[in-house]
Amino acid sequence: MTTDAKAKAGLEDVVAASSAICYLDGDRGILAYHGHDIHDLVRAASFEDVCYLLWHGRLPNRGELGDLQSQLAAARPLGEPILRLMKQLPASDGMDTLRTLTSALGHYDPDASDNSPQANDRKAVRLTAQLASLVATYGRLQAGGGPIQPDPALGHAANFLYMLTGNRPDALSTRAFDVALVLHADHELNASTFAARVAAATLTDMHSAIVAAIGTLKGPLHGGANADVMRLLIEIGEDSTPDRIDDAIRARLAKKIKIPGFGHRVYRTEDPRATHLRRMSKELGERVGNTRWYAMSQRIETLVKGEKKLNANVDFYSASTYYTLGIPIDLFTPIFAVSRIAGWTAHCLEQYSNNRLIRPRTDYIGPPYPQMVLPVEQR
Numbered sequence: 001m002t003t004d005a006k007a008k009a010g011l012e013d014v015v016a017a018s019s020a021i022c023y024l025d026g027d028r029g030i031l032a033y034h035g036h037d038i039h040d041l042v043r044a045a046s047f048e049d050v051c052y053l054l055w056h057g058r059l060p061n062r063g064e065l066g067d068l069q070s071q072l073a074a075a076r077p078l079g080e081p082i083l084r085l086m087k088q089l090p091a092s093d094g095m096d097t098l099r100t101l102t103s104a105l106g107h108y109d110p111d112a113s114d115n116s117p118q119a120n121d122r123k124a125v126r127l128t129a130q131l132a133s134l135v136a137t138y139g140r141l142q143a144g145g146g147p148i149q150p151d152p153a154l155g156h157a158a159n160f161l162y163m164l165t166g167n168r169p170d171a172l173s174t175r176a177f178d179v180a181l182v183l184h185a186d187h188e189l190n191a192s193t194f195a196a197r198v199a200a201a202t203l204t205d206m207h208s209a210i211v212a213a214i215g216t217l218k219g220p221l222h223g224g225a226n227a228d229v230m231r232l233l234i235e236i237g238e239d240s241t242p243d244r245i246d247d248a249i250r251a252r253l254a255k256k257i258k259i260p261g262f263g264h265r266v267y268r269t270e271d272p273r274a275t276h277l278r279r280m281s282k283e284l285g286e287r288v289g290n291t292r293w294y295a296m297s298q299r300i301e302t303l304v305k306g307e308k309k310l311n312a313n314v315d316f317y318s319a320s321t322y323y324t325l326g327i328p329i330d331l332f333t334p335i336f337a338v339s340r341i342a343g344w345t346a347h348c349l350e351q352y353s354n355n356r357l358i359r360p361r362t363d364y365i366g367p368p369y370p371q372m373v374l375p376v377e378q379r
């Protein structure tokens, strides 16, 4: 493909929507939700603050935050039919399970067929609460445990870890997970958000739009990369020498195999989310007395930057961060969805509020028109 054809195929730099939600400057490495810089949000806001910000365009005051926390807590328990379905599904990928069960949630949502702004606000809250419960419960069942009821006294991040492990998490684990949720919550017109907006623009229901987004996030070029990073680190081996790490990466680059967790369509600088995940990976490693995954990641980052001029993206250090938190690899991409549901629903609300069907055209490159339609015996 020529450079021009490549750019066209990937809609590179094409502006396909107007949005007030996310400001992204790939040259300066800036990411901001409704104008609030991601670095400031990481310092001073929780995931619940960010949900409110993405949905309403401003940070909540104390009363509004309390109301949202109560609504999320009330929506977290999963109904018996959903739990039954989860147990009945054949063993499969975490994202497949999440996609099917999110679709199933729509069948039981009291506002399922109501596309009014009020009903969609309520569905955004419910989907955000319930996706976390789905992923935590799925992880629990995979590990051979029984489902754990949510604890309404816990915030979103702490409750997720509690429902996953059965233990109330300590402050550092809660903080690390909350930061990961804040960082992944929205990212402008990434592939899964675009899928959600295209679906919403047909005026289909919000659950359907979110199912489209989950299926899109699953791909290894998008959210699936975080799990691939960890598989790569494990394949290279925790006890590898620096030379062995370099050889393993160089061998892949020589074969033109992409290194998961590197490169980005928009950023030309450091991905501002990677800055925080790198720190979290280090801090968590030091806390558990095993910084080898972090050290290996750092080595790979230096090498790939030197050899290919590619920066680590959000997925690279989230892998060792989640792994050090004791989260199974199969949950890494579903956890991306647990956070990105805030952005997906915000974009659906924005699309519904000022909608026009999204229907682009193709550049036709097939046989010249017209072609003869021959009877079957002459073809």
Ligand SMILES: CC(C)(COP(=O)(O)OP(=O)(O)OC[C@H]1O[C@@H](n2cnc3c(N)ncnc32)[C@H](O)[C@@H]1OP(=O)(O)O)[C@@H](O)C(=O)NCCC(=O)NCCS
Pocket: 010, 220, 221, 222, 223, 225, 257, 258, 259, 260, 261, 262, 263, 264, 265, 308, 310, 313, 314, 315
């Ligand atoms: C993110 C990504 C899909 C962006 O893709 P894109 O803008 O279409 O860029 P391309 O895939 O066309 O890559 C451009 C060049 O950089 C190389 N490249 C991009 N990412 C690379 C990676 N992770 N490892 C090695 N080389 C990479 C490509 O091979 C290509 O080289 P070429 O021009 O010699 O063929 C791409 O960087 C990638 O596949 N990264 C790995 C998966 C990943 O981490 N995804 C999560 C993104 S947040």
